[in-house]
Amino acid sequence: MYWISFKRIIKSGFFSFWRNGFVSLSSVFVMVIALGVLGSIIFLGALLNSSLGALQEKVDVNVYFVNNAEEPEILSLKTKIETLPEVGFVSYISREKALEDFKTRHENDATTLQALDELDENPLGAVLNIRAKKPSQYEDLANFLKGDNILSPTGKNIVEKVNYNQNKVAIDRLTSLMASAQKIGLGIMIVLILMALLITFNTIRLAIYIAREEISVMKLVGASSTYIRGPFIVGGMLYGLIAGIITLVLFYPVTAWLGKETANFFIGINIFDYYISNFGQIFLIIIVSGVVIGAISSFLAVRRYLH
Amino acid sequence: MIYFDNVSKIYTDNSIALQNVTFSIEPKEFVSLVGHSGAGKTTLLKMLLAEEKPSEGAVFFESNNIQKLRKDQINKFRRNIGVVFQDFRLLPNKTVYENIAFAMEASGKTDSEIEGDVPHVLDLVDLGHKIWSFPHELSGGEKQRVAIARAIVNQPDIIIADEPTGNLDPINTYDIIQILKKVNDLGTTVLLTTHNKGVIDSLGKRVITMVDGKIVRDDKEGRYIL
Numbered sequence: 001m002y003w004i005s006f007k008r009i010i011k012s013g014f015f016s017f018w019r020n021g022f023v024s025l026s027s028v029f030v031m032v033i034a035l036g037v038l039g040s041i042i043f044l045g046a047l048l049n050s051s052l053g054a055l056q057e058k059v060d061v062n063v064y065f066v067n068n069a070e071e072p073e074i075l076s077l078k079t080k081i082e083t084l085p086e087v088g089f090v091s092y093i094s095r096e097k098a099l100e101d102f103k104t105r106h107e108n109d110a111t112t113l114q115a116l117d118e119l120d121e122n123p124l125g126a127v128l129n130i131r132a133k134k135p136s137q138y139e140d141l142a143n144f145l146k147g148d149n150i151l152s153p154t155g156k157n158i159v160e161k162v163n164y165n166q167n168k169v170a171i172d173r174l175t176s177l178m179a180s181a182q183k184i185g186l187g188i189m190i191v192l193i194l195m196a197l198l199i200t201f202n203t204i205r206l207a208i209y210i211a212r213e214e215i216s217v218m219k220l221v222g223a224s225s226t227y228i229r230g231p232f233i234v235g236g237m238l239y240g241l242i243a244g245i246i247t248l249v250l251f252y253p254v255t256a257w258l259g260k261e262t263a264n265f266f267i268g269i270n271i272f273d274y275y276i277s278n279f280g281q282i283f284l285i286i287i288v289s290g291v292v293i294g295a296i297s298s299f300l301a302v303r304r305y306l307h
Numbered sequence: 308m309i310y311f312d313n314v315s316k317i318y319t320d321n322s323i324a325l326q327n328v329t330f331s332i333e334p335k336e337f338v339s340l341v342g343h344s345g346a347g348k349t350t351l352l353k354m355l356l357a358e359e360k361p362s363e364g365a366v367f368f369e370s371n372n373i374q375k376l377r378k379d380q381i382n383k384f385r386r387n388i389g390v391v392f393q394d395f396r397l398l399p400n401k402t403v404y405e406n407i408a409f410a411m412e413a414s415g416k417t418d419s420e421i422e423g424d425v426p427h428v429l430d431l432v433d434l435g436h437k438i439w440s441f442p443h444e445l446s447g448g449e450k451q452r453v454a455i456a457r458a459i460v461n462q463p464d465i466i467i468a469d470e471p472t473g474n475l476d477p478i479n480t481y482d483i484i485q486i487l488k489k490v491n492d493l494g495t496t497v498l499l500t501t502h503n504k505g506v507i508d509s510l511g512k513r514v515i516t517m518v519d520g521k522i523v524r525d526d527k528e529g530r531y532i533l
């Protein structure tokens with residue numbers, strides 16, 4: 001019995017979708033727009049994240065050591081720093097490596113190189129390059145590096161300087177920029193999602209408003225609420241499914257074009273590559289959202305005429 | 308079979324639709340309900356369909372108080388009643404076959420029952436050749452015959468026909484009334500409302516006359532007197 005009803009509901013949903021061609025078509029188009037907005041939000045989020053991420057990469061703190069600091073002492077400090085929860089990545093640059101880097105950097109600057117040759121020993125100290133997980137954590141990190149924690153086991157201070165304070169203004173500005181970018185991004189996303197939901201809901205409500213007489217007839221022949229509602233929900237899900245597929249197909253040329261146009265504008269991400277490599281995930285989000293929004297909108301819209 | 312027990316209906320704006328209406332309908336009767344517009348005929352039918360509740364009194368079907376039925380019971384109860392309206396009320400996006408099949412599906416009939424009964428009932432109203440047409444492809448008389456086929460396909464205990472000939476020409480009116488008589492002869496109770504004097508006078512069946520929400524006449528072999 002339930003199986004028969006289920007089969008009939010599905011069939012009837014497909015039939016009315018097909019026979020109400022014009023209404024179905026306009027509902028699908030509106031849902032394409034709504035799902036397009038949803039997809040754009042995904043891309044916007046990805047762009048924002050990768051751009052902010054790329055900016056974050058450019059921020060670091062360097063710890064310069066005194067020339068006579070012993071390598072094992074530095075390495076033990078490195079291990080200690082690595083255990084801090086705020087720390088994302090620490091790299092050690094030995095004195096020799098620092099000198100080499102310095103020479104490559106100034107290879108066209110003969111005077112500087114000559115001056116360097118005048119010296120008997122390597123004037124450069126070793127460096128620990130530290131990246132925090134979040135820009136806001138640099139302050140804590142810098143405070144940690146100021147305290148007694150960084151004294152060597154023998155009790156002498158091997159750190160010459162920490163360059164946090166020179167970069168403090170830039171880091172602070174970046175931190176607040178990222179925070180507000182994320183906040184604004186989130187706000188825009190919520191508004192857009194609400195708009196998409198409202199538009200879809202109202203379109204489906206109109207489509208079902210057209211069928212309100214039918215619903216009253218169905219009630220009079222004694223059809224149960226489930227049996228009346230079922231085909232409309234199937235129809236709503238079909239709107240979502242078809243709109244989702246159209247949206248995904250449209251995203252292909254759109255992201256390809258945008259990817260080319262914005263490659264230089266956004267750092268670190270090509271929107272087309274992102275679409276292709278995350279296709280499975282985006283496919284699921286768009287299709288499932290479409291189907292669920294369609295089903296819920298239909299459910300709510302029919303309920304009005306059932307009572 | 309149907310019993311209206313001292314039923315009154317007063318709408319919220321204090322207009323009185325029905326006033327102390329008491330009457331009963333026996334099985335296999337053919338009852339016509341006449342009266343001017345606003346006399347309370349439609350309100351009375353709506354109560355029978357559990358669409359409206361009486362302000363006072365009660366409506367019984369067999370021994371059940373219709374107004375006390377739960378929602379799922381109302382659905383089952385309505386499957387025992389075939390309804391025909393002046394404006395046909397067919398489902399516009401379904402074929403003739405599907406319109407009738409829908410009523411059977413709603414009452415949980417199997418596919419084989421549906422495949423067997425629908426053509427049969429369409430033959431009964433002489434529309435076997437229009438089985439795959441859509442309502443907009445039919446004439447008024449044809450639509451009404453589909454509506455009757457839909458009303459009788461579940462073999463209901465009673466057919467309620469609310470001005471079924473209101474939109475039809477005399478020939479179609481005659482056809483529809485003949486079909487209703489045939490249905491009644493086969494053992495189904497029929498409750499008909501109409502404005503058509505000719506129809507009532509030619510029927511020679513029981514006539515209940517209503518004026519301003521009250522029953523003023525109830526004649527065994529009545530005529531249209533207003």
